[in-house]
Amino acid sequence: MKHPDVTRQTRTDAGLAAVLRVAVGRLARRLRAQRPDASLSLGQGAVLFALARLGKMTPGALAEHEKVQPPSMTRIIAALEERGLVHRMKHPDDKRQQLVELTDEGHRLVRTDRRRREAWLTQRLTELTPEEKATLRKAAEILERLSQS
Amino acid sequence: MKHPDVTRQTRTDAGLAAVLRVAVGRLARRLRAQRPDASLSLGQGAVLFALARLGKMTPGALAEHEKVQPPSMTRIIAALEERGLVHRMKHPDDKRQQLVELTDEGHRLVRTDRRRREAWLTQRLTELTPEEKATLRKAAEILERLSQS
DNA sequence: GCGATATCGTTAGCAAAAGTAATGAGTCAT
DNA sequence: ATGACTCATTACTTTTGCTAACGATATCGC
Numbered sequence: 445m446k447h448p449d450v451t452r453q454t455r456t457d458a459g460l461a462a463v464l465r466v467a468v469g470r471l472a473r474r475l476r477a478q479r480p481d482a483s484l485s486l487g488q489g490a491v492l493f494a495l496a497r498l499g500k501m502t503p504g505a506l507a508e509h510e511k512v513q514p515p516s517m518t519r520i521i522a523a524l525e526e527r528g529l530v531h532r533m534k535h536p537d538d539k540r541q542q543l544v545e546l547t548d549e550g551h552r553l554v555r556t557d558r559r560r561r562e563a564w565l566t567q568r569l570t571e572l573t574p575e576e577k578a579t580l581r582k583a584a585e586i587l588e589r590l591s592q593s
Numbered sequence: 594m595k596h597p598d599v600t601r602q603t604r605t606d607a608g609l610a611a612v613l614r615v616a617v618g619r620l621a622r623r624l625r626a627q628r629p630d631a632s633l634s635l636g637q638g639a640v641l642f643a644l645a646r647l648g649k650m651t652p653g654a655l656a657e658h659e660k661v662q663p664p665s666m667t668r669i670i671a672a673l674e675e676r677g678l679v680h681r682m683k684h685p686d687d688k689r690q691q692l693v694e695l696t697d698e699g700h701r702l703v704r705t706d707r708r709r710r711e712a713w714l715t716q717r718l719t720e721l722t723p724e725e726k727a728t729l730r731k732a733a734e735i736l737e738r739l740s741q742s
Numbered sequence: 743g744c745g746a747t748a749t750c751g752t753t754a755g756c757a758a759a760a761g762t763a764a765t766g767a768g769t770c771a772t
Numbered sequence: 773a774t775g776a777c778t779c780a781t782t783a784c785t786t787t788t789g790c791t792a793a794c795g796a797t798a799t800c801g802c
Contacts (some may be wrong), residue, residue, distance in 0.1 A: 452689065540780070
């Protein structure tokens with residue numbers, strides 16, 4: 445066993461937290477580095493993904509959803525809009541706000557890019573046993589929830 | 594159910610990869626933002642943690658372990674050394690190399706800080722059911738492996 | 743042995759991405 | 773209708789990582 449410590453250390457909540465924190469940080473770096481082309485930053489990809497999943501949203505809602513400050517979201521949206529992947533529309537009820545929405549090209553990119561962008565991770569996943577994948581499937585939902593709480 | 598899509602999307606490896614990628618990225622940001630004081634960056638903490646777990650290592654080994662380029666590790670180590678948490682020693686067999694080791698203060702910080710630094714995540718974990726924690730415990734080991742493959 | 747080549751850590755310079763503070767437009771409650 | 777608040781943006785700074793180049797040491801081929 446390569447890391448006997450892992451199982452030992454995850455006995456307690458704090459130990460599990462420690463291991464999770466490090467693993468998540470490292471995996472995030474790894475995924476960033478693994479990005480095949482620089483076409484889309486990690487954050488940009490996440491926003492497209494969120495819009496595809498949740499439909500049109502305001503910049504503020506996107507910022508909160510992605511756990512980023514509003515100015516960062518402004519930048520991400522600007523970059524996506526410049527590439528025609530997203531477009532802004534006035535919020536019908538509140539002129540301060542806007543609604544951000546995927547363009548057709550944005551939808552297309554999400555679909556085609558999803559496979560390409562996740563190629564590395566997908567490949568790693570195919571190397572896992574079905575049980576491990578089942579674990580990750582359940583864990584994904586939990587991590588999802590943790591990241592938003 | 595807040596995100597019915599999650600379970601649907603994770604049916605395929607690619608879908609699971611997509612969800613994992615986004616969740617991991619967001620959780621990493623979240624953890625970074627949650628850092629209680631700015632005392633230790635995420636990377637610095639990870640290095641201390643690795644040294645505590647694996648003993649003395651060379652900078653190169655640390656860099657590879659943390660999936661970071663050597664110059665980045667140089668900087669992290671320099672910051673840690675400046676604070677007296679770590680110290681370098683010559684490698685006995687190879688004068689090119691060094692060995693990095695926790696100082697007593699480093700060990701102390703790892704111990705006391707571990708709890709404080711993971712407080713947020715630990716708190717979130719206590720809110721989970723035992724089954725969910727068991728899932729995360731198994732998942733942590735898998736993520737650990739993924740991040741290093 | 744010794745010269746070419748490779749490896750290790752570092753330095754220097756740079757780029758990406760996110761954060762904070764300040765600003766302008768719009769809304770809302772009194 | 774005005775004062776306080778909210779949303780998005782702009783300007784600036786910080787963080788964090790990268791690549792390229794370099795100096796010191798080790799190793800390999802001869």
